[in-house]
Amino acid sequence: MSVWADVVGQPEVVDELQRAVDDPARMTHAWLLTGPPGSGRSTAARAFAAALQCPQGGCGECRECRTALDGSHADVTVLATQGLSIQVKDARELAALAQRSPQVGQWQVIIIEDADRLTERAADALLKALEEPVARTVWVLCAPSLEDVIVTIRSRSRHVRLRIPSVEAVAELLHRRDGIELDTARVAARAAQSHVGLARRLARDEGARSRRRSTLALPAGLRGLGDALRAAADLDTLAKEESASSTGERDAAEKARLLEQLGADPAARTQPPYIRSQVAALERDQKTRATRLSRDVIDRSLVDLLSFYRDALVVQWGGPVELVNADLRMSVQDLANALPPEALVQAMDAIGTARERIEANVAPLLALEAMMISLQAVGAPMT
Amino acid sequence: MTSVPPLVLIAGPEQVLAERAVESTLALIREVDAGAEVVRLDGPAYEPGALALHTSPSLFGGTTVVVVRDLDEGTDDLLEEVVALAADPPMDAHVVLVHKGGNRGKRALDALKKAKARVIEAPAVKSDRDKGTFVTGEFRVARRRIAPDAVHALLEAVGKDLRELAAACAQLIADTTGTVEVETVERYYGGRVEATGFRVADAAVAGNASEALRLLRHALSGGLDPVPVVAVLASQLRQVARVAAAGRGSSASLAKELGMAPWQIDRARRAAAGWDGIRLGRAIQAVAAADFEVKGGGRDPVYAVERAVLTICRERQG
Numbered sequence: 208m209s210v211w212a213d214v215v216g217q218p219e220v221v222d223e224l225q226r227a228v229d230d231p232a233r234m235t236h237a238w239l240l241t242g243p244p245g246s247g248r249s250t251a252a253r254a255f256a257a258a259l260q261c262p263q264g265g266c267g268e269c270r271e272c273r274t275a276l277d278g279s280h281a282d283v284t285v286l287a288t289q290g291l292s293i294q295v296k297d298a299r300e301l302a303a304l305a306q307r308s309p310q311v312g313q314w315q316v317i318i319i320e321d322a323d324r325l326t327e328r329a330a331d332a333l334l335k336a337l338e339e340p341v342a343r344t345v346w347v348l349c350a351p352s353l354e355d356v357i358v359t360i361r362s363r364s365r366h367v368r369l370r371i372p373s374v375e376a377v378a379e380l381l382h383r384r385d386g387i388e389l390d391t392a393r394v395a396a397r398a399a400q401s402h403v404g405l406a407r408r409l410a411r412d413e414g415a416r417s418r419r420r421s422t423l424a425l426p427a428g429l430r431g432l433g434d435a436l437r438a439a440a441d442l443d444t445l446a447k448e449e450s451a452s453s454t455g456e457r458d459a460a461e462k463a464r465l466l467e468q469l470g471a472d473p474a475a476r477t478q479p480p481y482i483r484s485q486v487a488a489l490e491r492d493q494k495t496r497a498t499r500l501s502r503d504v505i506d507r508s509l510v511d512l513l514s515f516y517r518d519a520l521v522v523q524w525g526g527p528v529e530l531v532n533a534d535l536r537m538s539v540q541d542l543a544n545a546l547p548p549e550a551l552v553q554a555m556d557a558i559g560t561a562r563e564r565i566e567a568n569v570a571p572l573l574a575l576e577a578m579m580i581s582l583q584a585v586g587a588p589m590t
Numbered sequence: 591m592t593s594v595p596p597l598v599l600i601a602g603p604e605q606v607l608a609e610r611a612v613e614s615t616l617a618l619i620r621e622v623d624a625g626a627e628v629v630r631l632d633g634p635a636y637e638p639g640a641l642a643l644h645t646s647p648s649l650f651g652g653t654t655v656v657v658v659r660d661l662d663e664g665t666d667d668l669l670e671e672v673v674a675l676a677a678d679p680p681m682d683a684h685v686v687l688v689h690k691g692g693n694r695g696k697r698a699l700d701a702l703k704k705a706k707a708r709v710i711e712a713p714a715v716k717s718d719r720d721k722g723t724f725v726t727g728e729f730r731v732a733r734r735r736i737a738p739d740a741v742h743a744l745l746e747a748v749g750k751d752l753r754e755l756a757a758a759c760a761q762l763i764a765d766t767t768g769t770v771e772v773e774t775v776e777r778y779y780g781g782r783v784e785a786t787g788f789r790v791a792d793a794a795v796a797g798n799a800s801e802a803l804r805l806l807r808h809a810l811s812g813g814l815d816p817v818p819v820v821a822v823l824a825s826q827l828r829q830v831a832r833v834a835a836a837g838r839g840s841s842a843s844l845a846k847e848l849g850m851a852p853w854q855i856d857r858a859r860r861a862a863a864g865w866d867g868i869r870l871g872r873a874i875q876a877v878a879a880a881d882f883e884v885k886g887g888g889r890d891p892v893y894a895v896e897r898a899v900l901t902i903c904r905e906r907q908g
Contacts, residue, residue, distance in 0.1 A: 283645065431836075431867050431869035432831055432835055432868075432870055432871050433831070433832065433835020434759065435871070436831055436835065469832075562882070563882075564878065564882045564887075566884070567882055567885055567886060567887050569878065569881045569882050569885060569887075570821065570881060573824045573874075573878045573881055574878055574881075576828070576878065576884075577874060577875040577877075577878030577879070580871040580872075580874060581875070583871070584868075584871065585595065587715055
C-alpha cells in the first residue's frame with residue numbers, strides 16, 4: 208500500500224509530488240500546498256514527507272514511511288497550531304531547525320499545517336530560511352488558498368493546488384479506512400461537502416449528526432425577533448459547550464502535567480510566582496484554543512446552514528447538480544416552496560456576512576443575532 | 591491611655607473610606623501620644639517575623655502603630671502571624687489591618703474578631719444614591735450644606751471615581767462659602783461629563799439622539815474606546831429585545847427565565863415601550879455592522895459607532 212492511499216481524489220497532485228520524489232531534477236526546497244479545508248492538505252504533506260524519507264520512494268510499509276505518516280519521524284517536523292495564529296517565536300525555532308542536516312533520513316522535512324495562520328512577523332521570520340535553503344531541507348506549507356499567505360512566501364515556493372475531492376472518493380476512503388458502510392459514508396461525505404474529517408465525524412458520531420439536524424431546523428422556527436435572538440443564543444451556547452467539552456478534560460490534564468514537570472504541589476492554594484507565570488501562560492494558550500474551537504464550530508454550523516439555502520435554490524432552478532443535504536430533501540423542498548429565489552440569495556448573503564464578521568473578531572453572538580434577524584426577515588418555511 | 595484597642599480591623603472594598611479609617615485611627619492614637627511611631631507593611635510583600643519585630647516592646651518606650659495594608663493579598667506567613675497576634679495582643683503597640691474583602695485570610699479575620707478587635711467597615715459605594723449620601727456626608731462633616739440638585743450635578747461631572755468625588759467635595763468646601771448651589775458646581779465642573787458606554791446606550795435606546803451623541807463624544811474624548819461602547823449598545827438592545835419578546839409575566843419569573851436581574855428586566859421593559867420587533871431587529875443589525883467596523887473592518891471606528899447610535903435613535907423614533 209502506497210503512502211498516497213489516504214490522499215483521495217487528487218491524482219494530479221500525487222503524480223506531481225511522486226515525480227519530485229523520484230527525480231531529483233524535479234525537486235525543490237519549498238512547496239506550498241493549497242486547497243479548501245478538508246481536501247487533505249496536511250495528509251498530502253505528510254504523505255509527501257513519508258515518500259521523501261522512504262528508501263523506495265513511498266512504499267507505505269517501511270519504518271520510515273510509518274513514522275513519517277504518524278508524525279514521529281525524527282526528521283519530519285509538523286507545526287500545527289490550535290490557537291488563532293502562529294507566533295513569531297515558533298517561526299524562529301523552525302528557521303533555526305531548517306539549518307540542520309537530517310539526523311536519520313534523507314531530508315529534513317518541515318511541514319507548516321496552517322501557513323495561513325502565520326502572523327505577518329512570523330512569516331517574515333521564515334523568509335530567510337525559505338529563500339536560502341540548506342541542501343537537504345524541504346519546507347511544505349499548507350494553506351486554503353494562495354491569497355492566504357503573504358506574497359513573499361508565495362514567490363519563494365512551488366505551488367501545488369489540491370481540489371475538492373469527489374463525494375465518491377471521500378466515501379470510498381471512509382469505507383476503506385474507517386470501515387463505514389458505503390451508503391452512510393456517501394450521505395456523510397455529501398453533507399460534509401467532501402470535507403474528509405467532517406464526513407468521518409458525521410458518519411461516526413451521533414452527536415454531530417443531531418447537532419447538524421438541529422442547526423438546519425433553525426430557519427423553520429423563526430417567527431419573530433424573540434425567536435431569532437433565541438436561535439442565535441442557542442447556536443452560540445452550543446458552540447461554547449462543544450468547545451468546552453472537548454477542551455475541558457485536556458486543559459486539566461495539561462495543567463496537572465505542567466505542575467508535575469515543575470515539581471509544584473498541585474494541592475497548594477497559591478503557587479510560587481515562577482510557577483504561577485508558567486501556569487498563566489498555559490491558561491492563556493488554552494483560552495485561545497477554546498476561542499478558536501468555538502469559532503470553528505460556529506463556522507461549521509453556518510456552512511451547513513448556507514448549504515441548506517443553496518440546496519433550496521438548486522431545487523427551485525432544477526439544476527442538474529446534487530443536493531448537499533440529500534438526506535433532508537423534504538425540508539429543502541419546503542424551503543424552496545416558501546421563499547422566492549431573491550430571498551434565498553439574501554439569506555445566503557446574510558450567512559456569508561456573519562461568517563466574515565466572526566472571522567474579523569466581531570462578538571459571535573452579535574454577528575449571529577444580526578444574521579438570524581435577516582433570516583427571519585426574508586421569511587421562514589411553513590412547518 | 592487611648593481609647594483605641596490594640597487591634598483594629600478595617601474591612602471593605604472602598605479604598606477612600608479605608609484610608610480615612612486608618613487616618614482617623616492614627617489621629618486618635620496621636621491625641622494621646624503625639625510621637626507615636628508608624629510602621630507601614632504591605633501584605634503581599636510581607637517578610638516573616640516583621641509583625642513580631644515591630645510590636646515587641648521598645649527599649650525607649652513610646653507607642654508603635656503597625657499599619658498592614660492588603661491583608662487579603664497577604665502571604666501565608668502574614669496570616670499565620672496575625673492569628674498568633676490575635677491570641678496574644680501586644681501591650682504597648684497598635685496593629686491596624688486593612689482587608690479589602692474576599693475569602694482569603696478568613697481565619698485571620700475570625701481570630702481578630704474573636705480577640706475583640708475594633709472593626710471599621712468600608713463598604714463599597716457604587717450606586718448613585720450611595721454616592722449622593724457620601725457627598726452630603728462630606729459637607730455635613732465640614733458643617734456646610736449642599737443643595738440636592740447640586741449633588742446631582744456633581745455626580746454627573748465627577749461621579750465615577752469616589753476618590754475624585756472626595757477631592758471635588760474638598761475643593762468646593764475650601765473654595766466656596768455658604769450653601770453650595772447647582773450654579774457653583776457648574777462654575778467648577780461645568781462642561782465635564784463622565785459618560786460611560788451604558789449612559790450612551792441608555793440615551794440611544796430611548797431615542798434621544800442629541801443626548802446620546804453628546805455623551806458619546808464625552809466618553810470618547812475621556813479615553814473610552816469605541817469597541818466597548820459598541821458591546822454595551824449590543825447588550826442593552828439585546829436585553830430590551832429579549833424582554834420585549836418574552837411578553838408578560840412578573841419580573842422575578844422573567845429574570846429567572848432570561849438569566850437577568852429583576853431590575854434589569856424592569857428597566858428593559860420601560861425602554862421597550864416605543865420599540866417594535868422589526869425596528870429593534872434593524873437596530874441590532876446596525877450595531878453588528880458597527881462592531882465589524884470598529885474591529886478593523888472600517889476606516890473610522892468613531893464614525894462607525896456614531897452612525898450606529900444615530901441609526902438606533904432613528905429606528906426608535908420610527
